[in-house]
Amino acid sequence: MKxxxxxxxxIQLVLLVLNLFIFSSAMPFLPWFTESAFxxxxxxxxxxxxxxxGRIMPQLKKAKNIV
Known part of the structure; x- marks a missing residue:
């Protein structure tokens, strides 16, 4: 379980970084700006x-007392 x-x-950490990079690609002042809806x-x-x-993690903590 641990x-x-x-x-x-x-997985959550990688997705957060990926989400931040994708979201920042819509900002025109950054070098990795994309104009498409990708x-x-x-x-x-x-x-x-x-x-x-985010919904599964607290349930795992409750079930097995994982810190």
Whole structure:
């Protein structure tokens, strides 16, 4: 169970960084700016995963008292 918790934490960290990079691609003053709607599709893809993982983590902590 602890291995699952660590794996979900790593996935959550990677998705947060990816989400930040995708979201910042819509800001024209940054060098990785894209004018297409691809960035917004990426946010729509990563946000539900972050919400699902965010909902699972507290349940794992309650079930097995993992800190």
């Amino acid at each position: 291995q699952l918790h660590i794996r979900l934490s790593l 960035g917004w599709l990426g946010i729509l893809a990563t946000t539900p995963l972050l919400l699902i993982i």
